Amino acid sequence: MTARIIDGAALAARIRSEIAQRAATLTAQGIRPGLAVVLVGDDPASAVYVRNKVKDCEEAGIRSVLDRLPAQTSEQALLTRIDELNRDPSIHGILVQLPLPGHLDERLVIESIAPEKDVDGFHVSNAGALMTGSPRFRPCTPYGVMKMLEAAGVKLAGAEAVVVGRSNIVGKPQAMLLLQESATVTICHSRTRDLTEHTRRADVLIAAVGKAQMITGDMIKPGAVVIDVGMNRIPAGPNAGKLCGDVDFESASKVAGAITPVPGGVGPMTRAMLLVNTMEAAERVAGVR
Numbered sequence: 001m002t003a004r005i006i007d008g009a010a011l012a013a014r015i016r017s018e019i020a021q022r023a024a025t026l027t028a029q030g031i032r033p034g035l036a037v038v039l040v041g042d043d044p045a046s047a048v049y050v051r052n053k054v055k056d057c058e059e060a061g062i063r064s065v066l067d068r069l070p071a072q073t074s075e076q077a078l079l080t081r082i083d084e085l086n087r088d089p090s091i092h093g094i095l096v097q098l099p100l101p102g103h104l105d106e107r108l109v110i111e112s113i114a115p116e117k118d119v120d121g122f123h124v125s126n127a128g129a130l131m132t133g134s135p136r137f138r139p140c141t142p143y144g145v146m147k148m149l150e151a152a153g154v155k156l157a158g159a160e161a162v163v164v165g166r167s168n169i170v171g172k173p174q175a176m177l178l179l180q181e182s183a184t185v186t187i188c189h190s191r192t193r194d195l196t197e198h199t200r201r202a203d204v205l206i207a208a209v210g211k212a213q214m215i216t217g218d219m220i221k222p223g224a225v226v227i228d229v230g231m232n233r234i235p236a237g238p239n240a241g242k243l244c245g246d247v248d249f250e251s252a253s254k255v256a257g258a259i260t261p262v263p264g265g266v267g268p269m270t271r272a273m274l275l276v277n278t279m280e281a282a283e284r285v286a287g288v289r
């Protein structure tokens with residue numbers, strides 16, 4: 001079997017153009033959607049992510065404010081800045097790029113963001129809302145994955161869904177969103193005893209471990225839908241340094257029924273869903289949602 005490719009880049013482009021229309025409508029009503037992106041330090045990967053987020057906003061007609069703070073910024077200074085953004089009525093969404101430098105308490109910083117502006121959906125009250133079945137902001141990556149599954153026509157009710165990875169950013173919220181759609185959900189992680197035993201049962205397999213090409217074809221049920229959240233570099237060999245996912249595409253695409261590529265799969269969807277969340281935040285303030 002050769003798997004069908006789920007094209008995240010194309011779906012993301014459609015979503016961005018819908019958002020551009022909604023942003024134009026709201027702006028015409030006197031409310032220009034606004035996103036603040038806070039980057040502390042100079043991690044090169046984070047700098048690229050943040051630049052892309054700002055560029056996406058520009059293209060969609062969403063105003064963006066980029067705050068680049070030095071690596072040695074104190075916790076108090078960061079909290080003060082977030083407080084200003086919380087109070088700024090022209091800002092509807094606030095995103096603090098993670099990871100933060102080691103001296104900053106990530107949890108404390110996230111909890112200082114006003115929940116109604118937490119477009120990442122990482123605040124404990126948004127995580128709780130998701131868990132209890134009335135989500136306010138769905139974290140962008142798992143939200144994007146759900147949109148891809150929907151667009152690909154994947155039936156989730158009663159399906160065996162296996163999520164590999166238990167992070168607060170992807171694995172846990174992904175599991176909640178799948179559960180919300182009545183899938184039977186298993187979360188696997190680094191201490192799972194026999195990973196393959198679980199992954200081979202999956203009708204829908206979500207790989208979010210952060211390990212280059214660790215999910216191979218022999219771990220996949222024939223015909224399964226495989227979503228690759230990973231964003232890694234091939235560590236060695238002829239393709240060393242090349243971008244790759246958590247799934248070994250070569251072997252997996254021979255077994256799966258449908259699969260997302262890296263790049264061009266989940267990545268562009270994560271970026272698009274940030275625009276969706278920012279738009280929703282602004283529309284709520286405007287009273288149109």
Ligand code: GUN
Pocket residue numbers: 095096097098099120140141169
């Ligand atoms: N770092 C890696 N992914 C994310 C994300 O989705 N949001 C934020 N704020 N930081 C990240």
